[in-house]
Amino acid sequence: MSDRIMAVYNRAPVVFERGVGPWLYTKEGEAYLDCVAGIATNGLGHAHPGLVAALTEQAGKIWHLSNIFRIPGQEELAERLTANSFADTVFFGNSGSEAIECGLKTARKYHAANGQPERIDVIGFAGSFHGRTYAAVNASGNATYLEGFGPRLPGFIQLGLDDMDAIAEAIARPTAAALIVEPVQGEGGARALSGEWLLEVRRRCTEAGVLLIHDEIQSGMGRTGRLFAHQWFPGAEPDIMAVAKALGGGFPVGACVATAEAAKGMTFGAHGSTFGGNPLAMAVSIAAFDEIARPETLAHATKVAETLSNGLRDIAARYPDIIVDVRGKGLLIGVKMVINNREFMAAARDQHLLVAGGGENCVRLLPPLNMPIADAEEALKRFEATCEAVRATLAKAA
Numbered sequence: 397m398s399d400r401i402m403a404v405y406n407r408a409p410v411v412f413e414r415g416v417g418p419w420l421y422t423k424e425g426e427a428y429l430d431c432v433a434g435i436a437t438n439g440l441g442h443a444h445p446g447l448v449a450a451l452t453e454q455a456g457k458i459w460h461l462s463n464i465f466r467i468p469g470q471e472e473l474a475e476r477l478t479a480n481s482f483a484d485t486v487f488f489g490n491s492g493s494e495a496i497e498c499g500l501k502t503a504r505k506y507h508a509a510n511g512q513p514e515r516i517d518v519i520g521f522a523g524s525f526h527g528r529t530y531a532a533v534n535a536s537g538n539a540t541y542l543e544g545f546g547p548r549l550p551g552f553i554q555l556g557l558d559d560m561d562a563i564a565e566a567i568a569r570p571t572a573a574a575l576i577v578e579p580v581q582g583e584g585g586a587r588a589l590s591g592e593w594l595l596e597v598r599r600r601c602t603e604a605g606v607l608l609i610h611d612e613i614q615s616g617m618g619r620t621g622r623l624f625a626h627q628w629f630p631g632a633e634p635d636i637m638a639v640a641k642a643l644g645g646g647f648p649v650g651a652c653v654a655t656a657e658a659a660k661g662m663t664f665g666a667h668g669s670t671f672g673g674n675p676l677a678m679a680v681s682i683a684a685f686d687e688i689a690r691p692e693t694l695a696h697a698t699k700v701a702e703t704l705s706n707g708l709r710d711i712a713a714r715y716p717d718i719i720v721d722v723r724g725k726g727l728l729i730g731v732k733m734v735i736n737n738r739e740f741m742a743a744a745r746d747q748h749l750l751v752a753g754g755g756e757n758c759v760r761l762l763p764p765l766n767m768p769i770a771d772a773e774e775a776l777k778r779f780e781a782t783c784e785a786v787r788a789t790l791a792k793a794a
């Protein structure tokens with residue numbers, strides 16, 4: 397492995413050359429079943445023909461255009477995002493972190509525009525992940541991501557998801573600006589919040605004039621079987637939402653979407669991006685959106701999710717020495733391990749099954765929404781074979 401790359405990742409010793417749907421292939425032609433999907437990014441699998449066509453067609457026209465010009469693709473995609481959500485207005489960036497940055501800036505600017513610039517507190521949660529930029533790591537509930545990077549920025553508060561009294565108290569403070577939460581925690585280990593929790597927090601934020609931000613970077617774009625995870629719970633809609641990952645079907649793009657009211661401070665000059673919303677990203681994202689938002693795609697994702705989570709629960713019952721719990725929502729599935737999750741990931745790779753890690757010693761399965769049922773069944777076979785291999789290794793060590 398090259399030491400010319402900053403060693404911030406612990407990379408698996410395997411190189412893939414191409415992908416088709418939920419399958420990845422090495423140069424030697426070895427096939428791996430991909431339940432990582434670029435960490436929930438390749439929502440329609442690898443090399444989706446519609447997305448390849450959209451990208452290559454746009455590539456022959458215009459790649460990049462400054463945001464000092466109109467970009468029709470942005471207007472088309474914003475039309476789709478707002479027509480299919482609570483939101484009225486959109487800012488496009490290139491990543492999830494940028495969508496979060498825009499969301500946090502939008503929230504503070506809203507209060508400044510209302511003559512309450514003292515409202516700066518962002519309430520976040522233990523186990524949450526919002527990205528790696530400065531504001532995002534300050535909002536995230538993983539203190540190790542802040543270590544060595546200087547003091548915590550002012551105006552960021554961390555609470556436990558289960559401590560509703562503390563949450564209510566923080567929301568009611570006169571310095572509270574926004575509360576940021578993932579309706580289904582991704583990196584934290586696929587923890588799905590209840591409708592009850594989301595609705596109570598929505599109600600308290602509205603009462604106190606605090607903006608509610610949903611980070612749907614991982615849980616959005618069909619991953620839970622609805623376009624956005626909070627849409628399972630009518631009335632839980634946020635004021636601002638960060639979307640990225642599957643939005644571009646694997647092409648880098650992010651979006652901060654908001655109500656017109658919440659975005660009232662985001663006037664000319666308040667924010668910007670050189671590459672955000674470029675024509676290539678918009679062309680692919682529009683094609684991905686139209687495919688993902690189809691009722692058939694969402695219904696299929698739910699079917700795949702049922703196949704996988706039922707199968708995984710059966711496997712968990714047969715391997716209580718290896719698996720503690722199966723959780724998550726839709727195709728954001730977490731399997732909490734007895735053994736070290738990194739060891740399980742490596743053992744799964746030996747079975748040519750790719751799974752992601754996650755907090756609380758989970759492995760996550762985040763396959764493409766359009767994974768064929770037969771491939772989901774194959775994934776279950778390989779998952780069980782991994783459990784069997786791990787058990788044999790444990791027996792030998794004992």
Ligand SMILES: *Cc1c(COP(=O)(O)O)cnc(C)c1O
Nearest residue numbers: 491492493525526527582613614
């Ligand atoms: C991936 C992710 C982010 C960060 O997105 P990047 O594109 O890596 O900047 C933020 N929030 C959640 C919930 C994510 O899953």
